[in-house]
Amino acid sequence: MILYLDDRNYKENIDRAAGVITDGGLVAFPTETVYGLGANALSADAVSRIFTAKGRPQDNPIIVHVNGMTMAEQIAVFTDKAKDLADAFWPGPLSLVMEATGLPSVVTAGLATVGVRMPDCDAALSLISAAGVPIAAPSANKSGAPSPTLAAHVQSDLGDKILVLDAGESSIGVESTVIDMTSSPPTILRPGAVTQQMIEQIIGKVDHAQAFEAAEELKPASPGMKYRHYAPKAAVTVIEGNHISVAESIKYLYDKDIKAGDKPLVMASRENKKYYGPRDLVITGSIHSPEQAAKVLYSLLRDADEKGYTSIYFEALPRVGIGFAVMNRIYKAAAYNIVKV
Numbered sequence: 001m002i003l004y005l006d007d008r009n010y011k012e013n014i015d016r017a018a019g020v021i022t023d024g025g026l027v028a029f030p031t032e033t034v035y036g037l038g039a040n041a042l043s044a045d046a047v048s049r050i051f052t053a054k055g056r057p058q059d060n061p062i063i064v065h066v067n068g069m070t071m072a073e074q075i076a077v078f079t080d081k082a083k084d085l086a087d088a089f090w091p092g093p094l095s096l097v098m099e100a101t102g103l104p105s106v107v108t109a110g111l112a113t114v115g116v117r118m119p120d121c122d123a124a125l126s127l128i129s130a131a132g133v134p135i136a137a138p139s140a141n142k143s144g145a146p147s148p149t150l151a152a153h154v155q156s157d158l159g160d161k162i163l164v165l166d167a168g169e170s171s172i173g174v175e176s177t178v179i180d181m182t183s184s185p186p187t188i189l190r191p192g193a194v195t196q197q198m199i200e201q202i203i204g205k206v207d208h209a210q211a212f213e214a215a216e217e218l219k220p221a222s223p224g225m226k227y228r229h230y231a232p233k234a235a236v237t238v239i240e241g242n243h244i245s246v247a248e249s250i251k252y253l254y255d256k257d258i259k260a261g262d263k264p265l266v267m268a269s270r271e272n273k274k275y276y277g278p279r280d281l282v283i284t285g286s287i288h289s290p291e292q293a294a295k296v297l298y299s300l301l302r303d304a305d306e307k308g309y310t311s312i313y314f315e316a317l318p319r320v321g322i323g324f325a326v327m328n329r330i331y332k333a334a335a336y337n338i339v340k341v
C-alpha cells in the first residue's frame with residue numbers, strides 16, 4: 001500500500017510506518033538516492049524479512065540508516081577520518097563502512113563491519129526518529145532489478161502488501177557512495193554522488209575498487225558487487241567512442257535487430273538525438289549534466305521493460321562527477337557488454 005506524504009497527513013503516516021518498524025515489520029521509504037526497504041536494524045527477525053521480501057542472497061550485508069551521530073555511534077566505531085567524512089557529507093549519499101558494534105549478524109552478513117549512512121531526506125529522517133531505532137535498508141527492488149526511484153517501482157517489484165511511504169521521485173537517482181573506512185587508505189567500494197575527488201578534499205588519498213572491469217575477473221570488493229545488478233530484462237549494450245562513430249554503430253546494431261524481428265531502443269544524449277532519425281529513442285540527459293542521467297537512469301530501464309523492448313543501446317556518457325557512478329551502473333546492467341568504437 002502506498003501512503004503519500006503530503007503536508008496534511010505527514011505525521012500520521014510517519015507514525016503509522018514507524019509503528020510497523022517497531023513491531024518488526026517492513027516499510028519502504030524514500031531517500032535522496034533510491035527508495036529503501038527498511039526494518040528495525042536491532043532485530044534479527046525483522047531484518048531477515050528483508051532478505052525474504054527481496055529474494056536477496058544472505059551473504060550481502062545491509063546499510064543501516066541513522067538520524068544523526070548519536071545513533072550512528074551506537075552501532076559503529078568511528079575513526080577520525082570517518083568522523084570528518086560524516087561531518088562533511090551527512091546528511092547525504094555517503095555510506096561509511098566501519099567496525100560494527102551491537103548489531104545482529106544478519107545485518108552485516110556475518111562481517112565485523114557495517115555500512116552506515118544518514119540520508120538527506122526529511123521523510124527518511126522523520127521515520128527513523130519516530131521509530132527510535134536505526135533502520136537497516138537495502139534498495140527496495142527485487143534482487144537483481146534496477147533500484148526504485150519512485151514508490152510505484154517498489155510496488156511493482158514487491159507487491160501491494162508492503163507499506164510504501166511516497167515522497168515523489170528520488171532527487172539523485174543512483175545509490176550512495178560506499179567507502180570502506182577500515183582499510184588504509186580507505187577504499188571506495190561503490191561510486192555515487194559523493195565522488196573520489198570530494199572525499200579526497202576532506203581526508204586525503206583514498207583507493208577506488210575497480211568500477212569498470214568485468215566482475216568475474218575480480219575478487220569482489222563489496223559482497224554486493226558480485227551479483228548481476230541494476231539489470232532490466234532487455235539486453236543492454238553500451239557503446240563508447242567519439243559521438244559520430246557511436247551513433248553510426250548504434251544505428252547499424254539497431255537496424256540489424258529490426259530485421260531480426262527484435263524491438264530495440266536507443267538511449268542517447270539530447271545533443272546526439274539528431275543522428276537517429278525515426279528510431280525509438282529516449283533521452284538520458286545532456287552530456288554536460290550527468291546529474292540528469294543519474295536521476296532518470298533506473299526509470300528509463302524499467303520503462304523499457306514495460307514497453308517490451310528487447311535490446312537497449314546506451315551511448316556512454318563522460319565519467320565526470322556522478323557520471324562515473326552512472327557509467328558504473330550501466331556497465332553492470334549491460335553485464336559488461338561494451339562496444340568500443
Ligand code: TXA
Nearest residue numbers: 033035036061062113114115138139175176222223224
Ligand atoms: O543509497 C543507498 O545506499 C540505498 C539507500 C536505500 O540508502 N541503499 C542501497 O543498499 O543501495 P543496497 O543493499 O542495495 O546496497 C548496499 C551496498 C551493497 O553492495 C553491499 O554489499 C554494500 O553496500 N555493503 C553494505 N554493508 C557493507 C559492509 N559492511 N562491507 C562492505 N560492503 C557493504
Ligand code: MG
Nearest residue numbers: 138139140147
Ligand atoms: Mg541494491
